[in-house]
Amino acid sequence: MNSFKLVDKLSRLSMKPESLPQISEGDNLKNQSTTTPCKDNSEETISSNIANSYLNILTLIGENPSRQGLEKTPMRAAQALLHFTKGYQENISEIVEGAIFCEDVDDMVIVKDIEMYSLCEHHMVPFFGKVSIGYLPNKKVIGLSKLARLVEMYSRRLQIQERLTVEIANAIMKAIEPRGVGVVIDATHMCMVMRGVEKLNSKTITSAMLGEFRNDPKTRQEFLSLIKN
Numbered sequence: 498m499n500s501f502k503l504v505d506k507l508s509r510l511s512m513k514p515e516s517l518p519q520i521s522e523g524d525n526l527k528n529q530s531t532t533t534p535c536k537d538n539s540e541e542t543i544s545s546n547i548a549n550s551y552l553n554i555l556t557l558i559g560e561n562p563s564r565q566g567l568e569k570t571p572m573r574a575a576q577a578l579l580h581f582t583k584g585y586q587e588n589i590s591e592i593v594e595g596a597i598f599c600e601d602v603d604d605m606v607i608v609k610d611i612e613m614y615s616l617c618e619h620h621m622v623p624f625f626g627k628v629s630i631g632y633l634p635n636k637k638v639i640g641l642s643k644l645a646r647l648v649e650m651y652s653r654r655l656q657i658q659e660r661l662t663v664e665i666a667n668a669i670m671k672a673i674e675p676r677g678v679g680v681v682i683d684a685t686h687m688c689m690v691m692r693g694v695e696k697l698n699s700k701t702i703t704s705a706m707l708g709e710f711r712n713d714p715k716t717r718q719e720f721l722s723l724i725k726n
C-alpha cells in the first residue's frame with residue numbers, strides 16, 4: 498500500500514471510527530470483546546479493547562493480522578501501551594508515602610541522569626533521555642528512589658517535555674516543601690528523528706527552577722555545574 502493511500506485511510510479513521518473493520522468470530526482474538534466502548538474498567542477489558550484497536554490498525558496498514566508472526570501482536574502491543582502509560586494509575590501520595598524523613602540538613606541534594614522514557618502526546622512516538630533533579634531541603638528529605646519513581650509516574654503518560662519537567666518539580670515541592678527545586682531533562686524525540694524533520698542528532702533540553710533555584714543565581718549555577726560533571 499502506498500503512503501498516500503495509508504494517510505487517506507488513517508484520516509478516514511480519525512473522522513469516522515465506525516468505519517473500522519469489525520473483528521469477526523474465529524479471529525485470534527475471538528474470546529475478546531469487540532471495539533464497542535468499555536462497559537467496565539477492568540484491566541482485562543481495557544487490554545482487550547486496545548488489542549482490538551491494534552488488530553484494526555494492522556489491517557489498515559496492509560498487514561495480515563492472522564499470519565503467525567502477528568497472531569499475538571495486538572495483545573502484546575496493548576500490554577506495551579498500558580506499560581508506557583501506567584503513570585495514569587499512580588499518584589504522588591502513594592509514591593512518597595513512608596519515605597519522607599525529618600532531617601536537619603540544608604545542603605543541596607542531587608540525583609542526576611535518571612533514565613526517562615515517555616511518549617510525545619502529538620504523535621505517540623517515544624521521547625527518551627535523562628532527568629536530573631536537585632533540591633534544597635527544608636527540614637525534610639525524600640527517599641532517593643522516590644525521585645526516580647516520580648519521574649516514572651509523570652513520564653509514563655502522554656507528555657510534552659516542558660510539562661513533564663514542571664510536573665516533576667511541582668511534585669517534589671508538594672511532597673517535601675523544600676527551599677527550592679531544579680529539574681533538567683535532556684531528551685531525544687523520535688518524532689524528530691524517525692519522521693517529520695528527521696534530525697538524528699537533535700536534543701531538547703528543558704528546565705524548571707522553583708524557589709531558591711529560580712531566585713538565587715548562585716544556587717542555580719551550583720546545581721547546573723554539579724549535574725554537568
Ligand SMILES: Nc1nc2c(ncn2[C@@H]2O[C@H](COP(=O)(O)OP(=O)(O)OP(=O)(O)O)[C@@H](O)[C@H]2O)c(=O)[nH]1
Binds near residue numbers: 658
Ligand atoms: N514543545 C514541544 N513540542 C513537541 C514535543 N514533542 C513533539 N513536539 C512537537 O509537536 C509539534 C506538532 O506539530 P504539528 O505541525 O501539529 O505536527 P507535524 O505536522 O507532525 O509536525 P512535524 O513534526 O514538523 O512534521 C512538532 O513540532 C513536534 O516536534 C515536546 O515535548 N514539546
